[in-house]
Amino acid sequence: MRTEPVKAKAVKDPALKARAAPASTASQLRSRLQHHREMAGDSLHRLWKAPLASLMTITVIGIALLLPALLSVVMLNVGGLGSGIDDINQITLYLHDEVTESRAAELSDDLLSNNDVRSVSYISADQALLEFRDQSGFGDVISALGSNPLPAVLVIRPSTLDAAEAEQLLQALQALPEVEFAQLDLLWLQRLQGLTGIIERAVAALIIILSVAVLFVVGNTIRMAIESRRAEILVVKLVGGSNSFVARPFLYTGFCYGLLGGLFAWLSLLSLLLLFAEPLNSLLDLYGSDFVLQGPGILPAVVLLSGGALLGWLGALLSVMQYLAAIEPR
Amino acid sequence: MIRFDDVSKRYPGGHDALKQVSFELNKGEMAFLTGRSGAGKSTLLKLIMIMEIANQGQILVNGKNLNRLPKRQIPLYRRRIGVVFQDHQLLFDRSVYENIALPLQIEGYSKHEAGRRVRAALDKVGLLKKEKLNPITLSGGEQQRIGIARAVVNRPQILLADEPTGNLDPELAAEIMLLFEQFNQIGVSMLIASHDLSLITRLKHRMLTLENGTLVSDTTHKASAERSL
Numbered sequence: 001m002r003t004e005p006v007k008a009k010a011v012k013d014p015a016l017k018a019r020a021a022p023a024s025t026a027s028q029l030r031s032r033l034q035h036h037r038e039m040a041g042d043s044l045h046r047l048w049k050a051p052l053a054s055l056m057t058i059t060v061i062g063i064a065l066l067l068p069a070l071l072s073v074v075m076l077n078v079g080g081l082g083s084g085i086d087d088i089n090q091i092t093l094y095l096h097d098e099v100t101e102s103r104a105a106e107l108s109d110d111l112l113s114n115n116d117v118r119s120v121s122y123i124s125a126d127q128a129l130l131e132f133r134d135q136s137g138f139g140d141v142i143s144a145l146g147s148n149p150l151p152a153v154l155v156i157r158p159s160t161l162d163a164a165e166a167e168q169l170l171q172a173l174q175a176l177p178e179v180e181f182a183q184l185d186l187l188w189l190q191r192l193q194g195l196t197g198i199i200e201r202a203v204a205a206l207i208i209i210l211s212v213a214v215l216f217v218v219g220n221t222i223r224m225a226i227e228s229r230r231a232e233i234l235v236v237k238l239v240g241g242s243n244s245f246v247a248r249p250f251l252y253t254g255f256c257y258g259l260l261g262g263l264f265a266w267l268s269l270l271s272l273l274l275l276f277a278e279p280l281n282s283l284l285d286l287y288g289s290d291f292v293l294q295g296p297g298i299l300p301a302v303v304l305l306s307g308g309a310l311l312g313w314l315g316a317l318l319s320v321m322q323y324l325a326a327i328e329p330r
Numbered sequence: 331m332i333r334f335d336d337v338s339k340r341y342p343g344g345h346d347a348l349k350q351v352s353f354e355l356n357k358g359e360m361a362f363l364t365g366r367s368g369a370g371k372s373t374l375l376k377l378i379m380i381m382e383i384a385n386q387g388q389i390l391v392n393g394k395n396l397n398r399l400p401k402r403q404i405p406l407y408r409r410r411i412g413v414v415f416q417d418h419q420l421l422f423d424r425s426v427y428e429n430i431a432l433p434l435q436i437e438g439y440s441k442h443e444a445g446r447r448v449r450a451a452l453d454k455v456g457l458l459k460k461e462k463l464n465p466i467t468l469s470g471g472e473q474q475r476i477g478i479a480r481a482v483v484n485r486p487q488i489l490l491a492d493e494p495t496g497n498l499d500p501e502l503a504a505e506i507m508l509l510f511e512q513f514n515q516i517g518v519s520m521l522i523a524s525h526d527l528s529l530i531t532r533l534k535h536r537m538l539t540l541e542n543g544t545l546v547s548d549t550t551h552k553a554s555a556e557r558s559l
Contacts, residue, residue, distance in 0.1 A: 028438030035435065235419050238379065239433040239480070240409030328401075329383050330342075 035248065043252035046225075047260075054257075057221050061261025064210040064217070065308055066268050069300055071203045073273065075196060091170055093154040094181045101152070107178055108154055116169045118159040125152045151180065211311055214261070218254045218315030225253060226323050237327070247320040251313055258312020262305040269300065331357045331488060331519045332378060337387035339373050339543075347373040349543040350387065357487075360511070360520040362530045365540035371523035374540070375490050378521070379413060380404050392487065409437055412481030412518075416493035418473050420465040426452075426476055427461040433484045451479040455509060471502035475509070482513060489513060491522040495529065503529055 047054040095104060101124060108120040123131075128150040133142050156173070158166050166184055174182040226233065233246050332355040339348040348370045355361055363371050376382040377389055380396060389396040392410070399407060420429050427448055434444040452458045455475040460468065465476050474494060481489060491510065495503030507522075507529065514520050524530055530537065539547040 027440045027443070031435070031438035031440065034441075231419070232421050232423070235421060236432065236436065237405075238381070238408065238413060238419070239436060239484075240405045240407075241436045242405040245405075245436055329381050 035245070036252075039249040039252045040256075043249055043256050046253065047256055054260075057217065057257055058260045058264055060217050061214050061257060061308060061312070062264025062268060064213050065262055065265035065304055068203055068206040068210055069265055069269050069304055070272065071199060071206060072300070073269065075199045075203060090185055091156040091158060091166070091173060092183045092185070093156060093173055093176075093179045094151045094183070095154065095178050096180045097151060099152065099178045103178065104152055104154065107176070111154070111156065111173075116159055116165070118157040120157075121155045123153045123155065125150050128153060211307075214258070214308070214311040215315040215318065218257050218312045219319040221257065222250050222254055222316040222319040223323070225250060226319065233323075233327075243324050246324065247317070250316050250320045254312040254314075254316025254319075255309050256312070258308040258310065258315075259305055260308075261312065262308025265308065266301050266304045269304075331355050331359070331392060332521065333388075333390040334374075335388045335390075337377065337384045337389055339370075339377060339382060340385050346543050348377075348384075348540075351540075351543075351545045352387075353538055353545060353548060355519060355521055358514070358517050358519055359536065360514040361522070361536040361538055362533075363521055363523040363538050363540065364525060364527060364530065366525060369540040370543040371525075371540055372492055373543075375413075375492050375521070375523055378488075378490060379408060379411065405436075409433065409484055410486055410488065412484065412486035412489040414474070414477050414481045414489070414491040414494045416496040418477035420473055420476055420480075422464060422466045424464075425461065426457070426463050426465050426468070429465060429476060430461075430480045430483050433480065437484065447483050447485075448479075451483040454482070454512075455479045470497050471505070474498065474502075474506060478506070478509060482518075486518065488519045488521070491520070491524075493524055494522065495524065495526055500529070507533060 099107075101122075104122055104124075108122050111117050111120050125148050129142065129148045132138075132150060156169075158169050160166055160169075170182055170184045173179060236246055334351050334353050336350045336352055337348055338346065338350055340346050351370075351374065363374060365371055373382060377384055377396075378391060380399070384397070391407075394407070421432075430448045430451055431444050434447060439447070448461070449458065452461055455478055457468075457472060457475055457479070460472065460476075465473055468476065474497075478494070481491075489510070494510075495506050498506065503526065510520055510522060511533070522530075536548070536550045538545060539549075
């Protein structure tokens with residue numbers, strides 16, 4: 001509150017005549033907004049005045065928020081790996097050399113009428129050779145072979161993702177006389193799906209555990225702040241301050257802790273991704289993957305900042321409510 | 331204004347601080363509450379402030395039964411009562427001005443109106459020039475006057491004081507009492523707990539005496555009876 005120069009005129013007003021009307025509603029609303037502004041500023045000021053203690057609290061909150069965020073980004077990227085799911089989920093039928101192209105076409109028509117089969121594509125021996133030559137870089141060697149060593153292939157997409165059903169289909173296809181060898185590429189997909197499932201649960205569990213941790217870290221910090229301002233709270237209560245008036249500065253402090261913790265987590269996340277993006281992408285290049293590390297967009301920033309602020313506010317609320325309940329008259 | 335009907339207060343642990351106390355303080359009346367330390371003076375004032383709750387009996391303040399006052403309304407109720415403490419309970423992390431403005435800030439006065447009232451209260455206690463100072467730099471008597479300014483800035487109908495002169499020398503104590511009498515003259519009902527008998531017998535007001543939690547005497551001085559009529 002600013003102190004203004006003493007106005008001689010105002011002082012003439014007698015201090016205590018009959019009780020004047022209480023402040024008007026509009027003035028009360030303005031005054032409450034004013035108090036909100038002041039308390040927001042005051043809480044930041046207090047954080048700034050004890051920088052080391054504040055920084056430690058903010059760091060702990062930040063790390064607690066960073067862990068699930070980091071795992072989420074990992075999951076996002078593993079999910080990206082599995083986005084080629086349809087390509088992976090396929091049965092490859094290697095046909096006998098003597099099966100003609102027309103017979104293979106008939107066969108693929110037959111297979112398409114099967115409900116378990118979603119699509120069939122035929123790759124002739126010549127096509128396979130061309131593709132292999134283009135992709136492997138062994139073109140010269142293959143030319144030197146003279147004859148085409150590759151069989152014609154039918155690539156089948158099963159309509160099911162279920163492992164057991166796909167396995168049954170595989171058995172049936174393996175039994176066809178034209179088929180020399182049938183291969184199911186589902187196992188890898190399932191492992192990947194299993195892995196992402198586990199990470200998903202781990203993230204959910206971590207979010208819950210670490211949110212509780214943030215609540216307690218903020219709650220405990222606020223409890224200490226309350227202890228150091230006991231006298232003030234007592235006086236405020238005695239001159240008729242409501243509980244929300246008493247709680248306001250602490251709620252803002254909790255909010256600021258959470259918000260700054262969220263900011264810390266987001267900046268850490270960005271730095272870690274920058275640190276890992278380059279080596280990870282070049283490693284993946286070596287494996288011939290066109291996978292690119294997905295950076296977090298604006299969403300994680302929003303989630304971390306608002307989630308942190310909410311948790312900080314909630315932790316402060318718990319602490320203040322507990323204290324106010326304890327000093328209620330009995 | 332304040333009415334106690336058979337009020338008893340027993341603290342957890344079994345100490346009976348007040349036993350079946352009954353009295354009535356009229357509107358505009360000024361009374362002293364006296365007795366030794368531990369006689370129950372502070373407890374009685376705390377019951378009026380709803381800092382403690384009576385185990386038995388009824389307390390009516392301004393027609394309101396405190397037993398039936400909803401918790402939500404306690405802050406509003408307290409804003410109508412000014413209270414002065416022996417240790418004045420000032421906050422040393424803010425200026426004199428901000429200390430006195432606190433009740434106004436809570437009630438939601440505009441800065442302009444609050445400034446007007448704070449200065450009026452400061453003027454009343456004769457410390458107008460000290461508004462920017464930190465109360466820790468003031469003397470004991472001045473701190474107590476700041477405490478009084480804070481208690482009256484809201485223009486309460488009732489003013490309670492718990493040993494307001496306990497830490498002051500006789501001369502300053504008399505000045506503080508004079509200040510209270512001035513507030514009483516403009517219509518504020520006053521209940522002042524004090525064990526300083528030599529001072530308060532001189533002042534010729536009604537005197538309620540507590541002994542071990544029981545009200546043992548209630549002497550209404552003639553002059554004060556005339557005043558409160």
